[in-house]
Amino acid sequence: MIPAAPLPTQPRRWQQLWRDAVRDPRELLDLLDLQAHAPAMSPEAAAQFPLRVPRSFVARMRRGDPHDPLLRQVLPLDEELRPAPGFGLDAVGDGAAKAGHGVIRKYTGRALLVATGSCAINCRYCFRRHFPYADETAAAGGWGAALAAIRDDPSIEEVLLSGGDPLSLSTAKLVELTDALRGIPHVRRLRIHTRLPIVLPERVDAELEAWLAALPWPLVVVVHANHANEFDGEVDAAMRRLRAAGALLLNQAVLLKGVNDRVETLAALAERGLAAGVLPYYLHQLDRVAGAAHFEVDDATALALHAALVARQSGYLVPRLVREVAGDASKRALAHPDGRAVPTVA
Template identity: 35%
Template sequence: MNKTATKAKYPTLRTAEDFVARGLTSTENTKNIKAVGEKYAIAMTSNFVDAIADTHPDDPVLRQFLPSIEELQTTPEELDDPIGDHPNTPVKGIVHRHKDRVLLKIVSVCPVYCRFCFRREMIGPDKDNMLRPEEVDAALDYIASHPEIWEVILTGGDPMMLSPKRAKDLTKRLESISHVKVIRWHTRIPVAQPEKVTDEYVSAITSHTKSVYVALHSNHANEFTPAAKSACARLVNAGIPMISQTVLLKGINDNLEALSALMRTFVENRIRPYYLHHPDFAPGTSHFRVSVQQGQKLMDGLRNTLSGLCTPTYVVDIPGGVSKAIVTPSDARFADEKLELRGQDGKWRAYPPQRD
């Protein structure tokens, strides 16, 4: 049994000079990158560099991680906490927005820093990197004292930045809480840093008493390098189901060809498409934002051309932490109190069919 995955070929890119050295930007752009870096964290792993098809700034992988001076432009509707984490935080690290589940933000660092991140004001190497032991105790005590909590969603930052030892300890401690039945890891690691998904790590997050899921954040099919595919297979082969999280992003996946390829790639790698997120109102992200109407049109295209197994649910997080809203166009409507259904040809037909 392999104890380790293939090691990264070269260090993570963290500075303007790193991007220049890899030929991913010009020396003239270093000033802009440094200006953005003074406010927001920067990191792009070697696996994502390998996934770049074209070193033009509009490459769909590079665009996700190459800092842009546009990030320093904030629009009036943008918020430091766009989905309302803070008002729903009873103890540090816990977000209890929905009755039967909580987020446990165990770390505030990531292997990469997406330029559109909705928590970009809260994460980065200059933040509190990890909950302190007493804070972890308080967070787990909160979960243990609320029997309505059925699912714990590990997020951050990226929870798979934990060492195997810490990940195993966290799994064991959650296993000891009887009313918690599901542990869900939200991560970029399998595509961003696949060498971290070792047999040891998979074993660390595996549970024999709880259902464990891994939700993979990926936005373009090109992210699935051979190493990334192997990392995902290692998880699935160990009996850990995987689901997907994707953000609809201008210039990255805002066309039917790119979204279709991504959803098919998920399914081909035994990952069930779950959510397609409309981008949140995070500061400095307006250049990634598309309209909901465009998103609905793309969803129509997916539903009309792909297997149902490949079709995600299109959602918008209502600002303030209210809930997600499902914004997929409906194929059912009532006209004169009679049900009509829409077919793939776009025509509405009475149901049951009207007889002559």
């Protein structure tokens, strides 16, 4: 008897891949042949801020390399528990900028919705790692309070979806939000800040594409990659699907010690992003959130790196070097302490 041909393998939906994420630090080290480095891993840090990393992101890490730049972003270490003056729970003043349930107003003409507290990956340097998501999620109650805050302020022309990660919500939930936003005439632009297309590119599925393509506003999607190794063929394909849906793609990165604090690394990130259709946007100085001090790069080094990047890259491949300061009316461009001008791009 001729055996039946095997059925074609169906791609697993992104929700299943999310559920399959690595959550045990020891399993992560085992997958990377790094069992000998377990003593540096901190169960206490993991208890305070749990490990979560999709397996496809783990697959991009270098086996046997304890200094892998992707691993460093997610592995809980004892360094997180060391007290650090100047590092606190609300590094960027989100609490003071609250303008409604799940709504943050910092900058003129824009409102940020904390759409959800969920992320597909827990980055150890996350500036909202201590944010009270249970109390401040815009999606709660069918978006009612958040939408009312936007509707009542005609100065709001742009809505930013953030979190957590807004694309962790179901597409149906996102449709519910944008259908309601369509009825607010002063909303003219939509911006989505998301790490999912980088760490879980399967999230950019046909349903999400259809939702994005049907939106009535100019659409900007700001992704978040800190190292060129975060891109692979699957990520490239996700970026193509986002562009096909009409999105302008920008990347924001955080300057992180041991991850991307070399000019060659930053240049490679910009070049690799461009190859995927993503332009550099911001290079953030670290937000001084408790638990992340070991990632901090001092300002003098940051400025020197940025100057070196300006000297070697075309202007469109140089992100703006900025810091977010609570109470400021915009991101603050990093400046030399002696008042010298920051190099401009060409």
